[in-house]
Amino acid sequence: MSQPFVSDGRAQSIARFFYHYTNQPAKTMTPLAGDASTRRYWRVHDQDISYIVMDDQAHPETAQRFAQLASDFAERGAPVPKVYAQDSAQGLLLLEDFGDDWIAHALNSEPENTMPRLLALLHDWQSQQQDLCPQLPAYNEALLVKELTLFDTWFVPFIFDTPLDAAQHKQLSEEYQALAQAIARHDSVCVHRDFHCRNIMNRGDNQLGLLDFQDAVTGSVCYDLISLTRDCYIRYPQADVQAWESAFRTHAPTTMDEEAWRMACEQTALQRHVKVLGIFVRLAVRDGKQGYLKDLERVLDYACAEVAFFQADHPVLASLLNEAQQRLPERLRVAEDAAAS
The missing domain is CATH 3.90.1200.10 (Aminoglycoside phosphotransferase (APH), C-terminal lobe)
Structure with missing residues (x-):
């Protein structure tokens, strides 16, 4: 796994987070292009499924708000990604992967x-x-x-x-x-x-x-x-x-x-x-x-x-x-x- 955008320690934290919630080791971890914020994104695969990890270490409260609003919006029918797991302290979310077709x-x-x-x-x-x-x-x-x-x-x-x-x-x-x-x-x-x-x-x-x-x-x-x-x-x-x-x-x-x-x-x-x-x-x-x-x-x-x-x-x-x-x-x-x- 290569991690050009974050420290090795952070990549290891993300890998541990993924394993903890899926009980599967990450087969691949690929950093994705960021947005206008300080958040980072990773596409993580286990054996069969692709996920997105959102990493908002600098502002973990934003990840918490994303998770809460994802639940609220989905409940009302909006097409937002599922949140499979979160680590509020670290600002990490495990999300449904919507692919690359912007x-x-x-x-x-x-x-x-x-x-x-x-x-x-x-x-x-x-x-x-x-x-x-x-x-x-x-x-x-x-x-x-x-x-x-x-x-x-x-x-x-x-x-x-x-x-x-x-x-x-x-x-x-x-x-x-x-x-x-x-x-x-x-x-x-x-x-x-x-x-x-x-x-x-x-x-x-x-x-x-x-x-x-x-x-x-x-x-x-x-x-x-x-x-x-x-x-x-x-x-x-x-x-x-x-x-x-x-x-x-x-x-x-x-x-x-x-x-x-x-x-x-x-x-x-x-x-x-x-x-x-x-x-x-x-x-x-x-x-x-x-x-x-x-x-x-x-x-x-x-x-x-x-x-x-x-x-x-x-x-x-x-x-x-x-x-x-x-x-x-x-x-x-x-x-x-x-x-x-």
Whole structure:
């Protein structure tokens, strides 16, 4: 067994965990590509069955939450992996293996056939999990604003040589608050929070599987929708996006008319993409995950288009985003040169 991502001692702990709960030695242990978190994943085989071990040693409480929510969501019909065993102290989970066929592959090759399946899955998710909402944290104004500040904490210094002055900070804070207040007034549902092409698996036989749901909250009915239709990793024709979002409203748990729905989608998408700009830079600068920089241009293009709907209400944010769009190519070249040196 090779363990390039963890210490030998950690690999041995995972092997002991696997043996303890299956009474079988691990025949093979293969490290898998990680995600945007500190979690690690291993595909482990015994004689006949393949499993996934989730290793969240740094944040064992997150593994506990994943296990609890997996049980709650599965009880209500969601296609989430079974949790066969857990070691709460070590942050280890033994999970059902959903395979390697990420839905991103199908979305890239045949979005017209794949997107309707995913929108149907999202409709089911929102209706099945509605009674769970009172038990989930609220995606409230404070959390929405906290996420938005990742933009000026990480993205702005990456793009601009001069820090924001006090007046800009004050105005930007007011713009964040106004956007968060608007989103907090939307109809509420159970929000997966990362409902996109890298967290949905194609399991075969027309079956889908959901991953990475441990941060679920109660929030805007639009949030998971725009996470899918305006995916940070894939961009679709604008006409298709508008058609998908408009059609979704007719079966969504909302009383919004078409105009209000369109505005709600733009508000929610702007918040998500501004936040993600900060997250992607943080992943590159702080965590050394340079691969996320290649997705910045797409996310910034989204945010610039979305802020145009609210330019009068968000002048500082609009100005920063539009100027960043001009500066980003050079900044990416500098970052690439620095990483290669």
